[in-house]
Amino acid sequence: MMDSPPGVADLLGVLAYAELTAFLRFAEDATRHAPSLTDRAALGGLAAAEYAHFQLLRDRISSLGVDPEEAMTPFAGPLDEWHAQTAPGDWLETLMKAYVGTGIALDFYREAATRVDDETRDLVEEVLADEGRSQFAVERVSVAIKEDPRQSGRLALWARRLVGEALSQGQHVALARPELATLLVPAGDDITRMFARLTEAHGRRMAALGLPSRP
């Protein structure tokens, strides 16, 4: 830890727990909601990729001399709560959650990448290189909206809830882990500006689907 800025173990811990939980939740959602075995396998592929990211993060945490379990534990509550508040009710909600959730996570990785040591940055960029993996979800949601435009209202509302709950949990985390907040926010800046950037990026993702970011 001596060579890493304070907050790096927290950053890696929150990302590791997020990937581990996304892996397990996507797998559950795939079993519950996928309308075909092909769809189940596609979401399963996204889940398996999250596990590979988790492994990278866990190994990096260990190499800093920190116990991965300890690094992840403070973030289990807020992330579990996000998943509990956003359990998808059907396959389209599942796909939207995969697209929105992965999108928010990748924006967060990008924010983090500019403020960490070189080795951590390499790892973050390795994860970011995997960005195309949730593309199948956005394609399937687009097709569904084209086939039945009435879906767009409820999906826009659902996406709003996904991002709203994420920002709400993010604020809890920022308050509880001041070193992480300091790492993510440059001196003179404010954490709410980072949340505003995440919200804007979410709006662009909604626009790409032809959905309003605020229903």
Added chain:
Amino acid sequence: MMDSPPGVADLLGVLAYAELTAFLRFAEDATRHAPSLTDRAALGGLAAAEYAHFQLLRDRISSLGVDPEEAMTPFAGPLDEWHAQTAPGDWLETLMKAYVGTGIALDFYREAATRVDDETRDLVEEVLADEGRSQFAVERVSVAIKEDPRQSGRLALWARRLVGEALSQGQHVALARPELATLLVPAGDDITRMFARLTEAHGRRMAALGLPSRP
């Protein structure tokens, strides 16, 4: 399909669905029953490996000109039923299921390996090379039994149920898919002999844990 013996698409289909479902179920069991994040990650690693096997099998099915979804569909019912009948109630039952289930699957791969074309055999051997992955489960169960010998009775009973339900579903499959049964059983032999070999192998796994194969 022309170069493969009849039943090969069935064999790859049952294995592919078994791996896909094991991946998803282990992920669910990890979320539900793992007592620590380290344990959750360990079972998650086994699950992610099953997904990698699924991908190998799916690609092989496609390369035979068969739709993977069609190849898997006939086996979804019996395998889902096995999982429904053997939902673990706690972490030790989860670990035992991972050990016993992976063990039966690998025995089945070994039986299959002797009776398929070269390319399919290469794939089967690649999966078999991953055999050590469930070792963490057997180690943790051994420790638990040593610490609390009263666990051994109920775990032996549980393992018996796991293998009994597997053989029962296996018999349904053999009846419903005669080409698969013919592929697996050499001329003059009987499918019940194969089941007997699987049961013996299970007994050796139980003995390795110091458990009776019949409680």
